[in-house]
Structure formats: C-alpha cells, structure tokens
Amino acid sequence: MKKTASAVWQGGLKDGKGTISTGSGALKDNPYGFNTRFEDTPGTNPEELIGAAHAGCFSMAFSMILGLENFTAERIETQAVVTLDKVGEGFEITTIDLTLSAKIPGIDEAKFQELANKAKEGCPVSKVLNAKISLNATLQG
Numbered sequence: 001m002k003k004t005a006s007a008v009w010q011g012g013l014k015d016g017k018g019t020i021s022t023g024s025g026a027l028k029d030n031p032y033g034f035n036t037r038f039e040d041t042p043g044t045n046p047e048e049l050i051g052a053a054h055a056g057c058f059s060m061a062f063s064m065i066l067g068l069e070n071f072t073a074e075r076i077e078t079q080a081v082v083t084l085d086k087v088g089e090g091f092e093i094t095t096i097d098l099t100l101s102a103k104i105p106g107i108d109e110a111k112f113q114e115l116a117n118k119a120k121e122g123c124p125v126s127k128v129l130n131a132k133i134s135l136n137a138t139l140q141g
Contacts, residue, residue, distance in 0.1 A: 020044065047093060051080035054125045058098055062119035066104060069115060074103040075140075083131075093131045100137040112139045 004023030010016055019029040027044075036043030055078040066073055081097040100116055107115075116137040120126055126133055 020046075020049065047082040047084050050093065050125075050129070051082040051096070054082075054096055054098070054123070054129070055080040057125035058100075058119055058123045061123040062100070062102070062116060065115050065119050065122070066107075069111070071104050071107050071115075074105065076100070076102045093129070095132045095134065096129065098133065098135045100135060101140060102137070103140040107139065109139055113137060 005021065005027075006023075007018055007020050009018040014034045017031060017033045019031055021028050021030070027049075030044050032044050032046070033041075035041035037045035037047070058080075059076045059078045062076055062078075063073060077100070079099045081099070082093055083095045083097075084091050085094045087094070098120065102112070102116075104112065116135060120133060120135045
C-alpha cells in the first residue's frame, strides 16, 4: 500500500510560497509559507500535518489494540502537539506530546494505560518519527 502527497514551492525561504496536496484530494493546493510555519499567520505547515497524521494514526491503532482485548471505545480523542526547535543552524521536531481522552466501557485504569502505551509504541507514524513522543492518557468515566 502506498499513499502520496506533494508540495510545490516557489521563491526564497522567507518570501516564497508553497502548496501542499494529498493524492486522495483531502488537501488540494493548500497554501503554506514561512509565515504560516514560523509566525502566527493562519494557514497550514508540515508540523501541523504531521501532528494530524500522528493523532489519527494513534487513535486508529488504539482502537485496534482495544479490539484485540475485547474492548470497544465509545470515543477516542487525541491531540498531538508537535514542537519544532532550533537546533544548531537548522530546525528539528524534538517532541510530540499526545493527549488522549477516551471513554471505554468496562476497562480499568491500569489496562487503559497499558493499551494506550502499546498503541503509542505500535502506531506506524510513531515508528517513523525520530522525536521524543510522550502520552498523557485520561480514561473518562
């Protein structure tokens, strides 16, 4: 299985502009630039897209792991905060903080934490990233 995405960039780093698209068409020529990445201008950026991909992948992985243990979540909500830090002369994603809130009938706190951490380690997006990934998981009553 292969998925595609593309980016087009025109101009210099600070004055240039680009677009990001996905092969599925979910994103089509979405604009991005220095100002949307390093300043507070509205728009998307690669780190935000990585965060969305990580949150989505983790949520699905957690659902799968729950199912293997005969649990079904009523709701899984995951937020990913991606930190881009200046390192040396460049930048790198240093941390991704996942925050999970889930409502899962019949599960106890210990099992919930165990399975959430298993999903964090097993999620394909977690495996591809070189950042330190933390998880703060809350089981709703």
